[in-house]
Amino acid sequence: MLARAPVQTDLVLLGAGHAHAEVLRQAAMHPQPGVRLTLIAREADTPYSGMLPGLIRGEYAHAEAHLDCARLAVAAGARLVLDEATRLDLSSRAIGFRERPDIGYDVLSIDVGGQPAAGTGGTPVKPIGRFLARLDVLEARIGKGARIAVIGGGASGVELAIALAVRLARRARILLISAKSAPLAGTPMRVRRAAAQALSSAGIEVYHNVRATHFVDGQLHLTDGTVVAVEEALWATGVHGPGFLAQSGLVCDAAGCVRVAATLQSISHPGVFAAGDCASVDGAPRPKAGVWAVRAGAPLAENLRRAAAGRSLLPWRPQRNALAILGLGGGRAVAWRGELAVAGRLVARWKSRIDRRWMAMYQALRPMPMDPDEARCGGCGGKIGPDALRAALAGLAPAPRGDIPVGLAAADDAAVAIPPPGMAVVQSVDHFRAFVDDPYVFGRIAAAHALSDLHAMGATPWTALAIATVPFMRGRKMQDDLTAMMRGANEILAADGCALVGGHSGEGMEAALGFAVTGLADPAAIWRKSGLRSGDTLILTKPLGTGLVLAAQMRGEARAVWLQAAITSMSRSNAAAVAIMRVHGVTACTDVTGFGLGGHLGEMLRASGLAASIDVAGLPALPGAREIAAAGIESSLAPANRAALDVPQGMDLSLLADPQTSGGLLAGVPDGAACLAALRAAGVDAAVVGHVTPGIPGQLHNR
Numbered sequence: 208m209l210a211r212a213p214v215q216t217d218l219v220l221l222g223a224g225h226a227h228a229e230v231l232r233q234a235a236m237h238p239q240p241g242v243r244l245t246l247i248a249r250e251a252d253t254p255y256s257g258m259l260p261g262l263i264r265g266e267y268a269h270a271e272a273h274l275d276c277a278r279l280a281v282a283a284g285a286r287l288v289l290d291e292a293t294r295l296d297l298s299s300r301a302i303g304f305r306e307r308p309d310i311g312y313d314v315l316s317i318d319v320g321g322q323p324a325a326g327t328g329g330t331p332v333k334p335i336g337r338f339l340a341r342l343d344v345l346e347a348r349i350g351k352g353a354r355i356a357v358i359g360g361g362a363s364g365v366e367l368a369i370a371l372a373v374r375l376a377r378r379a380r381i382l383l384i385s386a387k388s389a390p391l392a393g394t395p396m397r398v399r400r401a402a403a404q405a406l407s408s409a410g411i412e413v414y415h416n417v418r419a420t421h422f423v424d425g426q427l428h429l430t431d432g433t434v435v436a437v438e439e440a441l442w443a444t445g446v447h448g449p450g451f452l453a454q455s456g457l458v459c460d461a462a463g464c465v466r467v468a469a470t471l472q473s474i475s476h477p478g479v480f481a482a483g484d485c486a487s488v489d490g491a492p493r494p495k496a497g498v499w500a501v502r503a504g505a506p507l508a509e510n511l512r513r514a515a516a517g518r519s520l521l522p523w524r525p526q527r528n529a530l531a532i533l534g535l536g537g538g539r540a541v542a543w544r545g546e547l548a549v550a551g552r553l554v555a556r557w558k559s560r561i562d563r564r565w566m567a568m569y570q571a572l573r574p575m576p577m578d579p580d581e582a583r584c585g586g587c588g589g590k591i592g593p594d595a596l597r598a599a600l601a602g603l604a605p606a607p608r609g610d611i612p613v614g615l616a617a618a619d620d621a622a623v624a625i626p627p628p629g630m631a632v633v634q635s636v637d638h639f640r641a642f643v644d645d646p647y648v649f650g651r652i653a654a655a656h657a658l659s660d661l662h663a664m665g666a667t668p669w670t671a672l673a674i675a676t677v678p679f680m681r682g683r684k685m686q687d688d689l690t691a692m693m694r695g696a697n698e699i700l701a702a703d704g705c706a707l708v709g710g711h712s713g714e715g716m717e718a719a720l721g722f723a724v725t726g727l728a729d730p731a732a733i734w735r736k737s738g739l740r741s742g743d744t745l746i747l748t749k750p751l752g753t754g755l756v757l758a759a760q761m762r763g764e765a766r767a768v769w770l771q772a773a774i775t776s777m778s779r780s781n782a783a784a785v786a787i788m789r790v791h792g793v794t795a796c797t798d799v800t801g802f803g804l805g806g807h808l809g810e811m812l813r814a815s816g817l818a819a820s821i822d823v824a825g826l827p828a829l830p831g832a833r834e835i836a837a838a839g840i841e842s843s844l845a846p847a848n849r850a851a852l853d854v855p856q857g858m859d860l861s862l863l864a865d866p867q868t869s870g871g872l873l874a875g876v877p878d879g880a881a882c883l884a885a886l887r888a889a890g891v892d893a894a895v896v897g898h899v900t901p902g903i904p905g906q907l908h909n910r
């Protein structure tokens with residue numbers, strides 16, 4: 208069984224905005240088992256709004272004012288996808304991008320911020336990352352006396368204008384275009400006065416009661432007919448939601464922001480949540496400011512956790528007012544809450560402390576302390592050390608063979624094998640994680656299972672490449688496990704004349720082993736699934752029930768003798784059966800694995816255009832298999848296998864739908880009795896399971 212909880216819910220955070228920073232912090236502190244968290248962010252780092260003006264003024268370094276998405280994601284155990292979402296498909300619950308494939312979700316939370324309602328031309332101040340890059344270019348370009356217009360008399364426009372005046376000092380003159388009679392309309396008189404004074408002492412020219420419409424060829428056009436020559440126009444106008452939100456069908460407000468209930472859940476789509484500038488809370492709309500996105504973080508985190516667990520949601524009851532602090536430059540700031548306002552140097556220091564404290568909370572996030580042994584590398588760094596690998600492979604090298612000039616005996620970057628003239632090369636690959644604890648036994652079963660595909664084609668095994676994974680363990684343990692696994696596998700391969708010519712090994716969460724196998728066959732004598740003839744006897748070369756026994760074993764319900772019999776059967780190669788069945792004129796063949804006898808027989812019948820009658824009561828079963836089925840225990844794949852069968856109602860499918868590991872060969876032969884007798888005489892645990900009949904292709908009947 209897997210040590211980690213299986214993923215039951217995909218919770219996707221779209222946008223690394225302020226509210227999502229808190230969701231990630233909560234996830235880092237309280238991981239939710241069964242929930243896979245994914246963070247999708249357009250930029251690798253995300254700016255903290257409170258520090259933006261300080262960043263523009265040059266008071267903060269980039270790293271001080273940004274949160275690193277990779278660090279947040281690692282701390283929260285979230286997958287990080289760095290790309291810009293451009294589409295939302297609500298019916299298939301998927302997020303779309305320009306190039307990469309869609310990402311599905313069960314629960315989606317959107318915190319992508321907003322965009323200024325910009326006119327034509329110029330530069331919108333959002334996304335901030337792009338704006339800051341454009342600002343650097345602008346700064347390098349402008350000469351002394353340049354004029355730059357900031358459009359928007361709200362808090363961000365005023366702060367930006369002052370910050371630019373500080374940054375560009377005497378090199379540029381800043382113009383502020385305000386649609387109202389004064390900037391910061393709606394704030395207390397004291398705030399407006401402090402702002403007007405700061406704008407004036409920064410030398411900023413303010414245009415009142417007028418809107419900008421477009422910026423073309425260095426000319427900014429205003430609604431009163433004025434045309435102002437400026438080097439650049441920066442739009443810091445009212446925020447609207449990114450277009451793809453409303454286009455998706457999510458119910459949005461007039462500004463294209465997702466309408467959410469007090470729970471932050473979309474009013475139209477219960478699986479979708481939104482917070483920050485891109486959301487509009489029904490009945491409690493709040494200004495588009497970072498402070499409200501921050502406040503929404505904790506209730507959003509709680510409700511996402513509840514939604515993922517299928518629990519009822521809690522309403523967010525935001526305060527009526529939040530403390531707002533606006534930098535005035537010159538080391539001063541003005542703060543207000545409701546009608547109360549205060550300005551001065553102390554306020555600026557206070558703001559700086561609040562901002563730094565907020566950032567520190569997220570910048571200090573680290574993954575839970577990990578045992579150094581748990582922080583193991585992937586990629587080539589996840590390979591097993593060369594000594595362990597060499598030791599594990601020592602003794603496996605087969606005797607040199609003329610047809611394999613480069614194999615394990617004389618290892619190189621790749622193996623080289625020369626097929627005999629006229630022979631077809633038959634290839635297959637199989638891989639699975641360990642389901643038995645003994646690595647030696649697991650190695651034997653994995654090899655027998657992989658070779659079975661070649662046997663089912665009537666091919667003779669020739670070469671095998673191994674891909675082995677062992678969990679990290681201290682000291683010699685990894686080497687010992689790998690040695691045992693490869694020894695078991697090589698015994699089965701060698702017995703079938705198959706040369707292990709190379710492979711790859713690595714560390715992983717759990718042991719796993721697979722093989723790419725190659726066989727040789729006369730092209731005219733290859734067995735296919737499609738050659739069955741009406742009247743053929745269907746012979747199976749191993750009893751059924753490995754899925755049932757392994758399912759019981761995982762629940763602690765299997766008896767040791769049942770497990771032992773299943774292991775013996777799974778470790779047995781199907782090679783012995785091949786030669787005998789060939790003599791008896793096989794018409795079609797396959798090996799029975801994951802889809803069970805019913806599923807694989809159905810494939811053969813559909814390919815041959817025929818049906819079959821099955822002796823359900825007489826199907827060969829491993830010891831314990833029928834008792835386990837009667838107790839209601841079955842493999843996790845059995846329901847899907849059952850659903851895929853074309854059978855009459857009431858037919859007992861417990862063995863027919865049981866997935867097999869290293870199962871037997873299923874073949875059609877014209878003379879079943881003679882073939883069965885020969886197989887049994889050779890020690891093969893074979894049985895007749897039914898007959899091929901005319902009928903609806905793929906259909907199974909009980910005899």
Ligand SMILES: Cc1cc2nc3c(=O)[nH]c(=O)nc-3n(C[C@H](O)[C@H](O)[C@H](O)COP(=O)(O)OP(=O)(O)OC[C@H]3O[C@@H](n4cnc5c(N)ncnc54)[C@H](O)[C@@H]3O)c2cc1C
Pocket residue numbers: 221222223224225226227247248249250252253254256257258259260290291292293318319320321332333334363364366367443449482483484485495496497498499500532
């Ligand atoms: C110059 C300026 C100064 C400001 N100063 C202040 C201030 O001092 N105080 C204050 O409270 N507010 C201030 N604001 C407002 C503040 O920036 C916003 O209100 C705040 O950033 C909104 O936060 P948010 O979480 O909604 O989104 P954002 O902070 O905008 O974050 C959105 C995130 O989503 C990502 N994203 C966006 N679109 C996509 C997409 N399609 N796919 C993937 N990822 C995407 C972005 O990369 C970003 O990481 C200022 C704004 C400006 C322009």
